[in-house]
Amino acid sequence: MAFHIYFLRRLLFVVPLLFGITIMAFLIANAVPADPVTANLPQNALNDENLVQAFREKWGLDQPLHVQYLTYIGNLLQGDMGRSIKTGRPVIDDIKQFLPATMELATLSIVIGLFLGVGVGIISAVYRNSLIDYVSRIFSLIGVSFPVFVLALIGLAVLYAQLGIVAGPGRLGFRTADPPLVTGFFTVDALLAGDLKTFQEAFSHIILPAFILGSYVAGTIARVTRSSLLEVLGMDYMRTARAKGLGERRVLWHGVRNALIPVVTIIGLSYGNLLAGTVLTESIFAWPGIGRYMFRASTSQDFPAIMGVSMLIAIIYIVVNFVVDMLYFFLDPRIRGEGR
């Protein structure tokens, strides 16, 4: 199959999905029971019929639901997600402010999870059923069994409060100015600015939450790597490779490359989950990210914000998976109709 046909075919799936997501986000946001008028107008303004009416008109609350939805979609296509009722700013601006913090955390978590998970997975598979295999499997099982908020509290209590090895909540010390904005990732921006001190501080703040989130991803990745590598190692072409007299190390490398294909999927899935799963972590680590913004929005019936964020995360999730599908095309010969 040619790439462009594959690409278009997958894209055809994505477009209706995106539309479905806007509908669902809209329905969820509108299912919230409180009246946004009472929640957001000051008390004395509530007694004024004109003000209440003006507010309803401003947010289109006086229209039937499907009209509200169409208005929303119309604006969305022009890049306008509406204005957050709570912060009074365009939702898109709020997202621009809070998303980089979450993405930085999620990205570093994935990197940590990838290195840890693939490493442990390979060792487990190569030394299958050895002590090291059992120990690493048991540890990863125990690791993924701890609620993230419990691990976060233990991590803070031991590594921060007791030992002082890592920094505490927040992205930077309260006295340190943000590095000049380039990517929005403080560690990267600090390096770009050549500011080692800020980099060190940012790194020391992000490492604990990233490690905690990363260890979850690592557990899954290790498991997939191990089983996938075991499968690959048992396959005919590996035997052929061995029979051809390739060194054991070359054989293993050959195997690992093929075994990592399913890992790509896991990374795609995990990244989307991480973006959302940081709600709990961000609340403990005072991380000014999208998770905390979403939680605040959902507790104040700020539905333009709820819709914006849940849609954004769902879209990122779909796009990441779309990219993973595209990668698969190059990684997995079976899709191209080659191989088997």
Add this chain to the structure above:
Amino acid sequence: MTTASNAKVAGLPPELGPSRLQLWLRAISFQLRKNPLITLGILIVLGWFLVSLFAPLVATAEPLAQNVTNRLLTPGTTVELSDGSSFTYHMGTDELGRDIFSRVVYGGRITIPAGLAVIIIGSLLGTVIGAIAGYAGGLWDELLMRISELFLAFPTIILALAVTAALGPDLNNAILALVVVWWPTYARLVRSLVLEIKSQEFVEAARSIGASNRYILFRTILPNAIAPAIVLATLDIGNAILTFAGLSFLGLGAEPSSPEWGRMVAIGIDFFDQWWMWLYPGLAIASLVMAFNFIGDGLRDVADPRTRNG
């Protein structure tokens, strides 16, 4: 699915050869002997079941009884009671002077049924939807699968947050929210299994002798699709309990005074120094989830022979 090939090899309707269930049970008992972690997991789960069942006998105090003069006591503190006897707080007391040990003991009565309810209702709902989609095919299949994709595109906690926000925070609503999040995985698994089984000889055979749709779906297809769904469910219990704990951590579970583990950990954010207030309920969640994960991991080996030894 390698499992499907067993029946194919036998070349017989499942009633005549060893049934899938029997094959599974054999594999499980084999694993049980091979994998001590499964046994450990089962023992821990059994332990929690018993502790929860006999909570009034295990607990040393009423889980709701408050005593503000004895608040925030460290674990192991013994106090003199007015009648001259003494009482030991094994795990200390919380901000209202309640005995944490007794609360942890009673906590299993909320979390275990909640986790099981999510899995059972979620997997049943998913199985039914998946079976319909797979069997009916065509437009129904498309529609149901697109809807399940939509649900999957929203990350678990965001969707659950939104649903509980809409329904109001309450134990039943938290379970309902998780069911909403849970069913699509099962629907997709069962659908793929049904599609696979549908095309097999014994189904064709049943159809050719004029069996009704209902008979085919419920008597021949579903029994063969159910085992993988059960494995997935077992693997999933730990995950369901974790997510439920996350929701109650955010204050969206049972009533505030109830000894719910996630909620008990949440108060630890305010009482960071009083580690016993959040560590013990946290360990309770972890041990239970770990036990289910041990069992699930062993079962996965049954389901996925690639990782099996050999």
Add this chain to the structure above:
Amino acid sequence: MKLARRLRLLIMIAVFVVSVAMVAAQDEAVLVIGHAESTDSLDPARGYTQTTGIVNRAAYETLVTFPDQDASEILPLLATDWTISEDGTEYTFTLRDGVTFASGNSLTADDVVFTIQRLQNVQGNPSFLASNIESVVANEDGTVTFTLAAARPAFLAELTNNAFSITDAATVMENGGTDAADAAETDAAEVYLNSTSAGTGPYMLESWEPQVETVLVKNPNYWGDEPYYDRVIITNIAEAATQKIALEAGDIDLALDLTRDQVATLEGNENLTVYSGPSVYTHFLLMNADPELGGPVSDPTVQLAIRYALDYEGYKALWGGVTPPTNLTVGLVAAYGEDKAFTRDLDRARELLSEAGYADGFDITLSYPDFTWQGVNMNTNAQKIQADLAEVGINVTLNPGELQVSLEEYRNGDQGFAYWFWGPDILDPIDVISFLPGGKVASERANWMPENAPAEINDLIAQASVETDQAARVELFAQLQDYLQESGAFAPFINPAVQAAYRSDLQGFVYHPQWTLDVAILSLGE
């Protein structure tokens, strides 16, 4: 050659910039405050939260003010002098000379008129404070005259509120502001005032990043004494435990919202000073007088029984502070002290319940917001209320609501049995009228109407709203409080203490009941 020269120049500039930056960084005195931000707006006419109070106290000034530490008297600030007409409805203020705004503009009577009219017309959260002002006029001699609809004994106390912060009319108008009658629709200065201030205070707002931080810098044009700190950063730390950790680590200088249990563990730390003092917030139960909503708790006998059933000493053990005798904040009026407060009497409570026909108790749902205010976790109190009332046979189901949802029900008067807290809008005894029949909380939220009260009580309320003589006021409010204790739809149970902690060399910290904190009076000792 050319390249080398350019390079050298570049390096020199770089070195210069870096060293200037370093010098600036070293010389700047910076104060970092950890605080659970509640800012709704920094526009004085729109913001009405605790954080707004702290920021605008630094960036703006009012005509009159309270002393640094309490609300015991009215002091001049932007007004040096004032006269009150015989009938108590006309106040004329003489403005201080030589006061300039941060912009350099001079303060005039027109700025005062603009400020008041804008406050009234934008219909913001605090606008109700100005609803009794009929007109404001700039006189030819530079003074300003306020005309009130009726005599108002608490008027000067109201003027101390930061909603009455005098703003720079020219600057605000340049940035979309207006004081016209339709200002609620047309005023567009909020965005500007959320990023910059336009006041006469010792500081200027440099930036506000919602839920992240608020930065104040010195106002170079300030008329009064220069404050100590060049820069004040109020960083948002929502969780009290995190504030405490950050303080111990030296990341912040001052933690504003600690709990009582946290400061207890700080007591031994000699690098830190702990502050614990009374707050003006009263936590209370609301028992709806409408039988349809309140059910059994609408019965005055049951209401009294519940007041006897609460474990007042227990709440003090939890939060410190004092037991309020009524919803009138302790210390505002000499008549009623903590000695008049209820003490728990379970037998009396049971007796009253059987008198009301509930010898076997009853089931009821308690609604409240899932919220922590100034270190007081309402969930904890609700659980204690549940346990307290269980002892007299009242079986309470807890119904915590998300703050906005619960607030909506409360404001609409839909809650039958509820737990809320109240901070006075005005630091004056007159605030208690909100809790008497016809008052805001009593009528709108508890459906406790004037017709539910005897005529003589309604007369007393009417007198108390206008009486200005101190002795007569004490007498009136004492009688009203007697009535509230016996028949109120409310059961106030704790005025919790507020806790803060700061590095030991920080000087001048005072917790003010009105504006919480005045950063301009803080300094660093040796």
